[in-house]
């Protein structure tokens with residue numbers, strides 16, 4: 001949505017520096033399948049930098065052209081080769097032109113059904129989908145919007161072609177979160 005682009009451009013533009021890599025991604029890094037990774041809603045790229053530094057070939061997708069510009073500038077500084085796709089993930093079909101991926105990550109973003117319905121098609125067989133975002137407890141204690149929150153066990157049976165490897169509810173420095181790890185089992 002155009003309003004998402006305006007809102008997120010303003011947020012990214014006003015931020016200086018980069019947050020640390022996401023804790024769940026760091027913890028589960030060894031579960032990712034090498035080597036092409038798609039970072040959905042990558043923002044300014046903190047997780048994309050981490051993955052590229054570990055040797056993954058990373059593509060970051062986000063609606064914010066300003067966020068992606070900051071990602072590319074920082075990647076250049078760090079001598080990292082990260083591809084970017086400026087896209088409204090409510091209309092994700094063009095991602096199929098960039099597929100397949102060995103792994104997909106999605107951190108602190110709740111995709112709509114269009115994008116979730118495409119995840120399996122974007123993955124190689126045995127590909128991994130790692131997803132971690134804020135849950136309803138975070139909405140209770142902060143201004144985090146409830147419509148963007150994950151709910152208990154909400155997606156454990158959602159994907160016909162993906163096997164659930166792990167579902168966890170936890171708290172870290174950023175707040176109350178749910179983490180999912182899936183593996184594509186059906187070609």
Ligand SMILES: C[S@@+](CC[C@H](N)C(=O)[O-])C[C@H]1O[C@@H](n2cnc3c(N)ncnc32)[C@H](O)[C@@H]1O
Nearest residue numbers: 004008041042043062063064088089090107108
């Ligand atoms: C909370 S940030 C998370 C960024 C990154 N994943 C991270 O962990 O640092 C949410 C991101 O979702 C992006 N976003 C919001 N709505 C979007 C949409 N409809 N399509 C694509 N990206 C979107 C924003 O631009 C923002 O970068």
